[in-house]
Amino acid sequence: xxxxxxxxxxxxxxxxxxxxxxxxxxxxxxxxxxxxxxxxxxxxxxxxxxxxxxxxxxxxxxxxxxxxxxxxxxxxxxxxxxxxxxxxxxxxxxxxxxxxxxxxxxxxxxxxxxxxxxxxxxxxxxxxxxxxxxxxxxxxxxxxxxxxxxxxxxxxxxxxxxxxxxxxxxxxxxxxxxxxxxxxxxxxxxxxxxxxxxxxxxxxxxxxxxxxxxxxxxxxxxxxxxxxxxxxxxxxxxxxxxxxxxxxxxxxxxxxxxxxxxxxxxxxxxxxxxxxxx
Ligand code: C2E
Ligand code: CA
Ligand code: CA
Ligand code: CA
Numbered sequence: 552x553x554x555x556x557x558x559x560x561x562x563x564x565x566x567x568x569x570x571x572x573x574x575x576x577x578x579x580x581x582x583x584x585x586x587x588x589x590x591x592x593x594x595x596x597x598x599x600x601x602x603x604x605x606x607x608x609x610x611x612x613x614x615x616x617x618x619x620x621x622x623x624x625x626x627x628x629x630x631x632x633x634x635x636x637x638x639x640x641x642x643x644x645x646x647x648x649x650x651x652x653x654x655x656x657x658x659x660x661x662x663x664x665x666x667x668x669x670x671x672x673x674x675x676x677x678x679x680x681x682x683x684x685x686x687x688x689x690x691x692x693x694x695x696x697x698x699x700x701x702x703x704x705x706x707x708x709x710x711x712x713x714x715x716x717x718x719x720x721x722x723x724x725x726x727x728x729x730x731x732x733x734x735x736x737x738x739x740x741x742x743x744x745x746x747x748x749x750x751x752x753x754x755x756x757x758x759x760x761x762x763x764x765x766x767x768x769x770x771x772x773x774x775x776x777x778x779x780x781x782x783x784x785x786x787x788x789x790x791x792x793x794x795x796x797x798x799x800x801x802x803x804x805x806x807x808x809x810x811x812x813x814x815x816x817x818x819x820x821x822x823x824x825x826x827x828x829x
Pocket of ligand 3: 753
């Protein structure tokens, strides 16, 4: 295969070959990271921008890598999805999330936690059983869990993915369509999907106060969600002007740096108490 490499040298640079080895190492490490407790969850509040009530906390995974430092999901998630490591990762996230809901309940801070799940997770039949077990073990109601699913997640196996979503919906879990507006099939699929809410992608929200086209798109999504009886939340709310504009447009739910950057999940109860006292 030496000649193959030579023949492809224009396309596959030495850098890319190195990157591949790097990727393999990283995935072997990620499998271990779950057992070695190197993964951590950060949380970001989802708020009612009008009443200032906190509606849920969305959790994001981080990897405290022993030599690379704190890694955000963009540096390992796609690879985890390609190699199937995503499934044990999701199991770990769900366990931590549901245990946290139980802790918040005990502290009298009843609330919801939103978890991001991948397309592959929807193809795992065990997802239903493992959720059943976790809800029973921690005495948590399925209604306290939100699963955020990227709208592109159905592309590969739509019917299998949708039937899994229907089962999750029957359990009582809230399903939210994430990054809404960025996919091509969003409008045609929305009617068929058993989702209760959509999340307008941050790419439309960041500069909402300055962009006519993003205002038009966001307005269309809000109106459509309302017509279909769905909830709508905006992500990436960074500016007060954006919050005020969303409220005028009829969207009350928001999350973003304006309220809080994601922070360690272990600090959520204290954050909630401070927020309530404001
Ligand atoms: P996402 O679900 O769309 O999450 C929003 C991302 O935007 C997060 O990045 C969050 O930290 C960031 N963010 C929050 N507020 C703001 C803001 O006001 N402005 C801007 N510019 N960004 C904001 P993060 O944590 O790096 O996560 C990136 C993506 O990785 C997430 O996108 C989600 O798709 C995925 N992800 C994160 N955690 C998990 C997980 O546990 N499981 C799975 N399957 N995916 C995850
Ligand atoms: Ca999300
Ligand atoms: Ca997003
Ligand atoms: Ca920005």
